[in-house]
Amino acid sequence: MMLPLLLASASFDWFDYRGADPVDRAVQVRPSEYRNPILQGFYPDPSITRVGDDYYLVHSTFSYFPGIPVWHSRDLVTWRQIGNAIDRPDQLDFKNLGLSRGVFAPAIQHHAGTFYILNTCVDCGDNFLVTASNPAGPWSDPIWLPDLRGAIDPSLFVDADGSAWIVNNGPPEGTPRYEGHRAIWIQRFDLKTNKTFGPRKVLVDGGVDPASKPIWIEGPHLIAKDGWYYLICAEGGTAINHSQVVLRSRRPDGPFTPGPNPILTQRDLPADRPYPVTSAGHADFVQTPDGKWWASFLAVRPYAGDFYNTGRETFLLPVDWSGEWPRILPAKTPIPLALARPNLPRDTRPAPPTSGAFGYREEFDAAKLGPEWLMMRNPRESWYTLAGGALTLKPRAVGLGDNGNPSFLARRQQHTNATVTTRVRFDAAKGRAGLAALQNDDHWFAIAVATTPKGRVVRLIARGGEQEPKAGRIVAEAPAPGTAPIELRGEAAGSTYRFAWRTAGAWRTLGPAQDGTLLSTAKAGGFVGAVFGVFAEDR
Template identity: 65%
Template sequence: MLWLTFVSAHSAAAAAPAAFDWFEYSGTEAGPAAGPGEFSNPILQGFYPDPSITQVGNDYYLVTSTFAYFPGLPVFHSRDLVNWTQVGNAIDRNSQLDFKALGLSRGVFAPGISWHDGTFYIANTCVDCGGNFVITASDPAGPWSDPAWLPDLEGGIDPSLVFEDGQAFILNNGPPPGEPKYDGHRAIWIQRFDTRTLKTFGPRTLLLDGGVRPEEKPIWIEGPHIFSKDGYYYLIAAEGGTSVNHSQVVLRSKAVTGPYEPFAGNPILTQRDLPEDRVLPVTSAGHADFVTTPSGEWWTTFLATRPYSGDYYNTGRETFLLPVRWVDGWPRITEPGARIPTILKRPDLPATAPPATPTRGTFTVREEFDGARLPPGWMMMRNPRQLWWSLQSGQLLLQPRAVALGDQGNPSFLARRQQHLQASATTSVRIDSRTGEAGLVALQNDDYWYAIVVGHDGGHPTITVKRRAGPDDPKVGKVVASRRLATQPGLPVQLRIRADGPAYAFDWSSDGTTWTTLVDKADGTILSTKTAGGFVGAVFGLYAYDGGAR
């Protein structure tokens, strides 16, 4: 929570900081709105993948993946499973994890959150930056501990903890026994865990090799969780990869360490059996976790995506909520061929007020930069190596540095998620003649982004739209359009990016009333995971850069 309270140092030789007066995000949802007693999916719109959930009394806590963004692993709280408030980030100090120069889709993968005997646990994997680990906290808002590393789980991902019959276990995706028989051949393993030393011990036991139908060569069994009900232990896991063939499967056993029997009706959740040309599709559903309510209802959180065309989506993998039905001792989420509903009845829990920062539906949020720190939903690319930001006198100051968006480093860039297919981000920025350039960015990763920035050309203020559409483009981007501005340095210029599915527009204004479009209908598919690859979603952010020698 303290990561945005620092004040950057500024020397006379450096470029003058860029000053942002405010930032506003607005998004509109297509389709019907939820009525009384209903809620809308997804419950966390935008880049919130791999949700894991735990319950403590009447309180629910949820955590999602953030990969190489910092701070990482956002922690949310709710009492009705519908309205969620981010209370902190579990990874908020450089001493915990170092993402170095990792690709933006490396770093922290699917976390598993749990609570036992007064302590919160998150089991997680830092891919290419240390392996599997556990962190703990007495308060889910933090601070969370430094990682306790789990070397016995090396080669695996997606760990989660199980507390049953006075014992603790950790399970995860790992390599199969022997040589893999095909690409994507993985296995689920379990091992004892000591909550005092935070170490694994004893033998590792194989629970599932390949998937529920090995003869079909199922790929990427992952995201495992175990819970008990009516004398059985249930193992749920994702299968099929996180794209359109994603699904959720279930097995059960009389012992926590198996052997596990697969459900004949698997998968219990998927959208891969629906027509591709359906209207307002939800795809790629899986990676589920279960939770109960005091009245005995069962619910699941899981990830899914909302493409605007084919498998193209810019908002990343989002968090959805659905009820779980039990039939003949087995859980079901969707029936074969059934669509995931976007409007459905609320859980049987007392409704709470919507959060101050909405996470679903049509909404507008505005940040005036007048607090002691930014809200916890803001993030940067990888760990900071120096302090290049500050909040002063109702402004966000960003120090321009010679670290570009394409440098696979930690540029002067602070961002929030794009959460709607139809969305806009707007800001007011001031720079002087000693500033390099600063403005507004729509970014998928280091190699794929757009920026609209204010800079100088021969002492004359300019406004420029730049694009990077792949690793072969310059790391500072290519100029798409540029023009001089009839304004003086230091006066505010308002910038806006508008998204409409695959089309993005870039506007500017000197008074906030009359807007000029510099680029219209730019190709937004470069901000999709289909084009850019990886596991993250698009973000809108504020940026400053100076590559000149001083």
């Protein structure tokens, strides 16, 4: 007798991540030192602020939800994620946007007991700010800034006299002279009404050397020091020509004069150097109580050429202000991967590791998921539960390749070499559930349990571009009779990904090794990094 098609849920008993890169063994870190990057994996566009003895950091998350992670530290090295500024589905609507749209380059600032995050929701509402009295949240609903329409990367500067200003990257006045021609603008801001007012003014047209046609000046921050106003910006685009530049003025609204530039880049180094770090820029500065300055910034760690799957990561370096101008690194100097810790009391509270070789195991035994878990875009319905020591997903019609909000929960790939395992209980007459490695809707691998007319199988599925079916193509398949839970494994080793499964005993490799450059920014495009996660689909 045929049974009716039943849509069963998929339950995952745990999620285990282990990562270690060759550089972790090659670069020894002494107890008095810290390791770069300080936050590995997809943590781009860092912005930092200090309140007393506490430091807070935020990042871009684009069309992932929850968005804009908020981190806390007391020593600039040990970081804990304390929340997300965008954690309610009705704060922003990411619609069906590509994963590299949404929230770009948040900037955090504190003034008079209020935390401010300024941001841009690209293709989903333009520029806004959210506020909170506690950086762990809750954060307000977005307060929109219509005068900044068409701009990105807004940041707030509050002067010693209480006057406030917003600086941002926007189109130049008139017609752009070339591709990538942008400008840095400034406008007054009312801290009582949370509104901009007065005229907008161009501070930088094109970049620090307009005659060279510089591209994509962005990420501006204003800093007051010793009677000067320093404007630091990223310039050169987000790839290997990325850099950080500086200008200064006696007034916050200019005119600004460029200094010796760039103050940070890696574009002037040989490509064949060992353990390269590239694409450095988009910095923000913070001052410690001893008067020293530090820069948080993004950079990438390619495993070959310009291939990297871990996205843009957060680094930390001291700022040399021994002269009149700040400098993060001299020319032709590689970013150090280990260096002396800031002169701050060590933060000894327990914290999940974020740098070097590390692993973690999620047992799904808490009342809610931790703030580091991500989904693609805003949820429109409830489709997961935590109960009985398991994460249970509802298979739904929307899948990994559908530019929607699939039943998919993920965490960042934080090492070039990483192994992820999970155990799934899924015995349904319809649908599939398993483990995915994903860079965006068009570029992913998945190893999944599914049911066919011939019985239960384990399948390796891949999607390598928008020209391929949204459901992916079947790469390999193996019978998995019975109803026992199945363990699934994904392994990343630079440009190679492998997948395996077992019900008991030894692991069984499924399919040939896969070309992991499919998940790289160089091939997939965009601004995000790869994630590993669990999913369930009704297909």
